[in-house]
Amino acid sequence: LVGAGLLMQSLLKVRTASPGFNTRGVQDTAIDLVSAGYTPARAQTFQDALLERVRNLPGVESAAFAKMTPLSYVSSATAPIVVDGYQPPPEESPTVEYNEVGEDYFVTMGIPLVAGREFTRADDEKTALAAVVNETMAQRYWQGRNPLGERLQLKGRWMQVVGVAKDSKYSSVRENATPFFFVPLRQNSLRGSVLNIRTPLAPQTMATAIAREVHALDSNLAPYEVITMQEQLDRSTSAQMVAVTLVGILSALALVLAAIGLYGVMSYAVSQSTRELGLRMALGAGTSNLLCLVLSRGLALTGAGLLLGAATALLLTRLLGNLLYKVSPRDPLAFGTAFAVMGVVSLAASFLPAWRATRTDPAQVLRG
Structure with missing residues (x-):
């Protein structure tokens, strides 16, 4: 990205x-x-x-x-x-x-x-x-x-x-x-x-x-x-246009795969935490509390991934130096936009598992 x-x-x-x-x-x-x-x-x-x-x-x-x-x-x-x-x-x-x-x-x-x-x-x-x-x-x-x-x-x-x-x-x-x-x-x-x-x-x-x-x-x-x-x-800029298109396509595919992966991880985590979530609800935790809890776990994973991705990007973007015109390989706008897009996509990927967690029936969980 x-x-x-x-x-x-x-x-x-x-x-x-x-x-x-x-x-x-x-x-x-x-x-x-x-x-x-x-x-x-x-x-x-x-x-x-x-x-x-x-x-x-x-x-x-x-x-x-x-x-x-x-x-x-x-x-x-x-x-x-x-x-x-x-x-x-x-x-x-x-x-x-x-x-x-x-x-x-x-x-x-x-x-x-x-x-x-x-x-x-x-x-x-x-x-x-x-x-x-x-x-x-x-x-x-x-x-x-x-x-x-x-x-x-x-x-x-x-x-x-x-x-x-x-x-x-x-x-x-x-x-x-x-x-x-x-x-x-x-x-x-x-x-x-x-x-x-x-x-x-x-x-x-x-x-x-x-x-x-x-x-x-x-x-x-x-x-x-x-x-x-x-x-x-x-x-005269057609070669650069091709490069932008190819990198854009690869970035979109990477974004989709990241979203699917995070959704799968969060869905598995919620399924493994069903008893914990049921107990929290039985003890009075509201829907918003459970939603925030699950989302915070998803965002924590995202944050760790962003830190690792930022470090990798800082190293790899140096290779683009000869392809860039009046743009620094460490341009804050590019990094900020990429982080924002990943954050929004990660939030969206975590939301459905989090919402399912709030539909947990505590009575059924405790009986199980």
């Missing part, structure tokens, strides 16, 4: 946590140009044409291509970097995740820029290489200095920092703030296939419109499903 409570709290906090960008109204779809045999030049021409068509659709506020979508099953690219002027410690080899994005990506995704600018169409293979770093990367590698205009090297190519983006989540909502940077899609040979769109329209409406525009450019292509960023966020 404690484990189920901890995982449930963690899941609720994950699903209500801010990913660092505005998910409302953002949808995305994918178009696989690589499998369709598109060369980089042909892919760029197709993307430019499709982007122009999508941006002109009624209800579309902005749109941008990117290599990957935050919180998706596709991991960000990771590569070693060299930061001009930064001398890493001997044991450190700077390796940072990055994403290739098109113009208007930051405004489309709702990722604020805290300094500098985002990429434009002019950031292509004919211009100086550019990069936008996040706040954590700026702080770690430039340590209080203004990173704008500074250089970093990726795959042997030097690029200049033109902007600083607010920290956001990239692989998981549960991740800690981590260095991350962005490079222009137009300055890289690999073309992105994810189209991000900011619109208040329903995903079904956008799916129909995008499929129409894609077919108008190439009848052999078909976009993947259109999903919202909120759906993407929910999918």
Whole structure:
């Protein structure tokens, strides 16, 4: 029960946590140009044409291509970097995740820029290489200095920092703030296939419109499903949802078995105490007295079980540490709720045997 409570709290906090960008109204779809045999030049021409068509659709506020979508099953690219002027410690080899994005990506995704600018169409293979770093990367590698205009090297190519983006989540909502940077899609040979769109329209409406525009450019292509960023966020927590469901089912079964076991123990105890209960009634004990007596014995058993269960839970919940998000393995709410539920169930399981005890006929017991 404690484990189920901890995982449930963690899941609720994950699903209500801010990913660092505005998910409302953002949808995305994918178009696989690589499998369709598109060369980089042909892919760029197709993307430019499709982007122009999508941006002109009624209800579309902005749109941008990117290599990957935050919180998706596709991991960000990771590569070693060299930061001009930064001398890493001997044991450190700077390796940072990055994403290739098109113009208007930051405004489309709702990722604020805290300094500098985002990429434009002019950031292509004919211009100086550019990069936008996040706040954590700026702080770690430039340590209080203004990173704008500074250089970093990726795959042997030097690029200049033109902007600083607010920290956001990239692989998981549960991740800690981590260095991350962005490079222009137009300055890289690999073309992105994810189209991000900011619109208040329903995903079904956008799916129909995008499929129409894609077919108008190439009848052999078909976009993947259109999903919202909120759906993407929910999918990223699906594993934790499964864990909560499984632990919840096991907790419910354990609770039922505990109730059945306590009922059996109390029923047996009452049957063995029939003579004692009859004597108490013969000596003037009332129904409420017998009821309280039997219930107190049941609750005493429950109390002992709760103490043992609490000690065990304190040890075992440490194993859930890596699965929890902003919830302590010793969270008092989870422990308190579990104890309260067990107390109520135990009281209910003890009540029927206790009530039967009050129906004892003292005369019949004494004659026996």
